[in-house]
Amino acid sequence: MTTVESGTGAGPLLRGWRERRRISQLELALRAGSSARHISFIETGRSRPSAEMILRLAEHLDVPVRERNALLLAAGYAPRYAETSLDDPAMGALREGMERLLQGYEPYPAVVVDGTYTVLAANRGIAMLLEGLPEHLLTPPLNAMRITLHPEGLSSRIRNLREWRGHLLTQMEREIALARSQPLRELYDEVAAYPLPEIPEIPEITKIPEITKITETGAGPEDREDPTPYPYFALPLQIEHNSRVLSFVSSISTFNTPLDVTVAELAIETFLPADPATAKYLQSLTP
Missing domain, CATH: 3.30.450.180 (Beta-Lactamase)
Structure with a gap:
């Protein structure tokens, strides 16, 4: 697996949201149907999560929609949510x-x-x-x-x-x-x-x-x-x-x-x- 430099990629961002919500890796894993080991690998950059996994974790961490796009971009994926002007x-x-x-x-x-x-x-x-x-x-x-x-x-x-x-x-x-x-x-x-x-x-x-x-x-x-x-x-x-x-x-x-x-x-x-x-x-x- 490719190791992502500390502080870059979606992993550290997800860890920041998890810590902000005061949820353990195990609790997040249980909510998202994953394992604490997998969550740890994602946060440290040892594993590159899929776009679907990022969105699943973001949902359980109550990450705002705008920041979900930022997570996807940090992981190398295209944003999932549009930002449409009210005048459109x-x-x-x-x-x-x-x-x-x-x-x-x-x-x-x-x-x-x-x-x-x-x-x-x-x-x-x-x-x-x-x-x-x-x-x-x-x-x-x-x-x-x-x-x-x-x-x-x-x-x-x-x-x-x-x-x-x-x-x-x-x-x-x-x-x-x-x-x-x-x-x-x-x-x-x-x-x-x-x-x-x-x-x-x-x-x-x-x-x-x-x-x-x-x-x-x-x-x-x-x-x-x-x-x-x-x-x-x-x-x-x-x-x-x-x-x-x-x-x-x-x-x-x-x-x-x-x-x-x-x-x-x-x-x-x-x-x-x-x-x-x-x-x-x-x-x-x-x-």
Whole structure:
């Protein structure tokens, strides 16, 4: 067998992914239907794995699609996964589906981003939240993390900024650990260094009024509901808009078993009203 120089070829890359996932050679071998000896030979370069074996190991190591192509190239094989632009006619059905999803979610905010949080599409709910931001933050390509955490961006409007900022940075740290993306690492270093803006106290009169109860006959309001804080079921994004504080919880969706690098890195984030007052206010803006 030909010995591959240390640090080159697919073997060391596979070993790096295995160690990152904290899986032993034996455990990986059992998952992939191989032997620990064979895995060792692959990692040290004593054995050249087939393209199918590389993809099988990559699947069990949860290697991102983009990095699976890199593994194949390192082993001397052609990439298996295409990277198709969203503007390509072949992506027409995907674009149409995402547009319908975004529009159907209105008046609530929803956005589509790629692997480095570049905004690819957004609905009018997102546009509403971005009203009044400086032009330099809204010049394409827009970046969701920059817009959110920049001192001149949404951060000055986010009432629980420290908690929400911590959530976003932790989310990016997890993605960097999983994908080993240098562009994402550079973005993280940039936004983590942004200073925290001074956030003034919000006068009580600017908060969303509590929803009043209506009698069954519709004759008029009864006593106001209990003014205690709403029991959020997840960390909310609390953001000021037009002298009101809106509360959202976010959900991120990705595509199952992607066969294209572009599709694999797409994420659709939707923002669900976290309390009745926010939902009522957004619905009042709908024509």
